[in-house]
Amino acid sequence: MPTFLFDKIVFGPVHSRRLGVSLGINLLPVNGKLCSFDCLYCECGLNKDNKGGGGIPSRxxxxxxxxxxxxxxxxxxQAPDVITFAGNGEPTLHPSFSQIIDDTIALRDTYFPHAQVCVLSNATQLHKPAVLEALRRVDQPILKFDSAFDTTVKRMDRPVSTTFSVAGLVEQLKNFGDKLIIQTLFTKGSYQGLAFDNTTDEELTAWIEQLKHIAPASVMIYTIDRDTPIADLEKIPLETLEAIAVRVQRETGLVVSVAG
Structure with missing residues (x-):
């Protein structure tokens, strides 16, 4: 299915179903994708299909x-609700990510002090102290946690690193701090003969148990909304997402927001 890449460093503002009026920042190449995951649902396409020749923008x-x-x-x-780091891949891969966060906070304070600074990240770079501290400085560090099972993550999110493990990710998320927002995308499908479904009772039970250990400030759950590179993915009904949210709230007491 068709996907797209952001062709500018700064894009928008756009209306985000989760964040409101969002001004986006793309720290990755404007004609290619750079990511430590290769999610089958990524609106920017698969890594192998978007190897652009351009470099990353300077600080x-x-x-x-x-x-x-x-x-x-x-x-x-015009006033943005949020300034959001997203773009063509994983923003924390930028070597000057920490300094860019500092610049962004300073500019926000100068021009729109009520706007929030937000980072959408897959959390794979939390082992780097500079990245971790930079994420702790933003208003909304929104970090991905799609499944408590390695098999599901490897089929659905497809980490580039061969050493990735959910156990390691959970340990880093547990130590993040009190601003942490967990973001989970729910879908089901198959690719190259390997099926996945993170909405099953087994998946939800294990995921909720890990949420108890992570203890984030809140949880965002959603499903696919735009074109994906893989056709065989299912958009989860809003009623199902709302039922998941109710269960999370009942079993953990966490604040949960839903975007269908």
Whole structure:
């Protein structure tokens, strides 16, 4: 199915079903994808299909592009709810991620002090102290946790690293701190003969048990909304997502938001 790549460093603002009016920042190549996961549901496509030749933007280029956009929005009377790091892959892979976060917070404080700084991340770089501390500094560190089972994660999210483990991820998430927001995408399907479904009772029971250990500030659950690179993926009905949310709240007391 058709997918797309962001062609600018700063994009939007767009209306996000989870975050409101969001001004996006893409720290990855504008004509290619760079990610430590290779999710079958990724709107940017599969890693192998999007090996662009362009490099990543410099810290100064990101700062300039963001400030120009914020100045324009200020002049137009537009105000973002959030400034969101997303884009063509995993933003924390940028070697200057920590410094860029500091620049962004400073610009936010200057132009739109009420806006939140948000990072959407797959949490694979939490072992790097600079990345961990930078994520702790943002208002909304939203980190992926799609399944408590290695088999499901390897079929659905497809980590690039051969040493990835859910146990290791959970341990890092447990130690993150009190701002942590867990984000989970629910879907079912198959690829190359391997099926996955993270909505089964077995999956949900194990996932909820790990949420108890992680103890995040809140949980966001959602399903596919845009085109995906793999056709055989199922959009989970809103009623199912809402039932999952009720179960999480009942069993953990956590705040859960749903986007169908």
């Amino acid at each position: 100064s280029a990101v700062k300039t592009a963001l400030e120009e956009t914020l100045l324009h929005m200020k002049a137009e009377g």
